[in-house]
Amino acid sequence: MEVDEVGRVHLLQSVPLLHPEQQVVADMLQGWRNRQLSRNLQFATINPRVRYVQRFIEHLNVMPWEWTPRMVEEYFGDLRSIRRLSHASLRAHQSALRDFTSYISNPDYGWDRVCEGLFGTHPAQVFFEWNTAVHVQEFEGRPAKRPYTKRELQQLFDHADNEVARIVAAGRKGWFPAYRDAAMLKIAYSYGLRFNELRHLQTVDFARNPHAPVFGAFGVCKVRYGKSRSGSPHKPRSVLTAFTWTPEVLQDWIANGRGPRDGLDLFPSERGGLVVESTLLRRLRRYCDELGFPDGLDLHSLRRSYATHLLEDGWDPVFVQRQMGHEHASTTGIYQFVSDDFRNAALRAALDRTIKDADEQRPEA
Incomplete structure (x- = not known):
């Protein structure tokens, strides 16, 4: 299995995967990184987004092709109630994860075929308007922030x-x-x-x-x-x-x-x-x-x-x-x-x- 410079996956049937789940996730992240690089996004933008996805996987202990909307709601419910994440930070997390799931669920990149062949299922988009924070206004800073007199x-x-x-x-x-x-x-x-x-x-x-x-x-x-x-x-x-x-x-x-x-x-x-x-x-x-x-x-x-x-x-x-x-x-x-x-x-x-x-x-x- 190879991932090209724009994030498309190519299957190499003669090469068996020793740890297919970990390998597929690693290749998904690499492919997504390549797609972002091809869009000319900066490393300072890409790296935190990759960490958001890795953190989501580690917390759920569930692979991306098994994610559900309910998992999304439970995870971000914890972030809001325990870590008190701000609205802007919450949206940054969700935006990165939505983009990642859009990438792996897009048939043009081939991850649906890879997951069907290896795991009997395929990734799907689980981040929607009805379970994520909305961008309601241009300024989302905290009201307490102010200038010095x-x-x-x-x-x-x-x-x-x-x-x-x-x-x-x-x-x-x-x-x-x-x-x-x-x-x-x-x-x-x-x-x-x-x-x-x-x-x-x-x-x-x-x-x-x-x-x-x-x-x-x-x-x-x-x-x-x-x-x-x-x-x-x-x-x-x-x-x-x-x-x-x-x-x-x-x-x-x-x-x-x-x-x-x-x-x-x-x-x-x-x-x-x-x-x-x-x-x-x-x-x-x-x-x-x-x-x-x-x-x-x-x-x-x-x-x-x-x-x-x-x-x-x-x-x-x-x-x-x-x-x-x-x-x-x-x-x-x-x-x-x-x-x-x-x-x-x-x-x-x-x-x-x-x-x-x-x-x-x-x-x-």
């Missing part, structure tokens, strides 16, 4: 700087990762970056903006690893520097933190590779706990804060949309949180205008 951001950045100073003053190791993480938090906010965009930045990704010479050599940030659509490469974009303090952060980090290290990576790890998300997230969570911040703040909150604060400060929504790399304004609207301070100030200004107009129109006594 400007005061919280200032406290966070000051706390991160103080941590670096404390480590240096104590003569302890660890000043470099603390300094690097402090700079990463500030740059993530400065350009509204996702973590994967942030970690892939290089020193050559910055350039002058002739329309804003005040920023010097850091007027534009070229984001090369922007979020991609399914089956597409990373989407690059240019983000214009908007905050006057951003070049100072970059200059100081490159001169005194990163130093003359080999390679072009702006934020290398201690071992020279790229920083992993858990490293920065662990430090951020510790800082938030030490500052007594409430739940709902995470790394992505820096990106939320960037969009929110620009809009609050009166920047054009189209400009913010382009900076964020969104094709549609409705996507940027998801990030448009308006703080209580801003709303109160806007309300106060509107009331002041109303009172002033009323006074001007009131006839003299």
